[in-house]
Amino acid sequence: MSETNWYVVHTYSGYENKVKANIEKTIENRKLQDQILEVSVPMQNVVEVKNGAKKQVQKKMFPAYVLINMVMNDDTWYVVRNTRGVTGFVGPGSKPVPLTEEEMFSMGLNNKAEELSVNFEVGDTVVVTSGVWENTAGVIKSINQQKQFVTINIDMFGRETPVEISFLDIKKE
Secondary structure (H helix, E strand, C coil): CCCEEEEEEEECCCCHHHHHHHHHHHHHHHCCCCCEEEEECCEEEEEEEECCEEEEEEEECCCCEEEEEEECCHHHHHHHHCCCCEEEECCCCCCCCCCCHHHHHHHCCCCCCCCCCCCCCCCCEEEECCCCCCCCEEEEEEEECCCCEEEEEEEECCEEEEEEEEHHHEEEC
16 A cells, blocks of 8 residues: 555635545545545634633634545545535645644644653653743643643743643753
């Protein structure tokens, strides 16, 4: 079997779940299960406050986008591209560009990446080793093993501010 990658498909806003259902139906009808492995509309839990009451709801992480784990060939490209509600693949011109390992990792789609075992826990002080927060120290408040991120509190303008950092971008102090 050829190599699978995650691709991003742009859809009409509000049609993400319909596009997902249509692609999954086409996969079944055309027996493409071995070429298009997964269709995903990433969701996140958000707390909304309405009329003074807190309510937990799910919102789309990337409105108007659907993620697809597939083998890119003429058949799969045609099936996805010609699905009702799809406006096109993300990439220059008509050539789809797969997500990089780093992009997949940050979204928790690291099916190719191995599970990282971490030697830190909640309450540990860590230093950020790269990125915007490089050389910033913070205390771990939570660990998301699935997405391989930690939430640390850093001191910004005299206030503690939570920041999500990848396991790969921190070290124990």
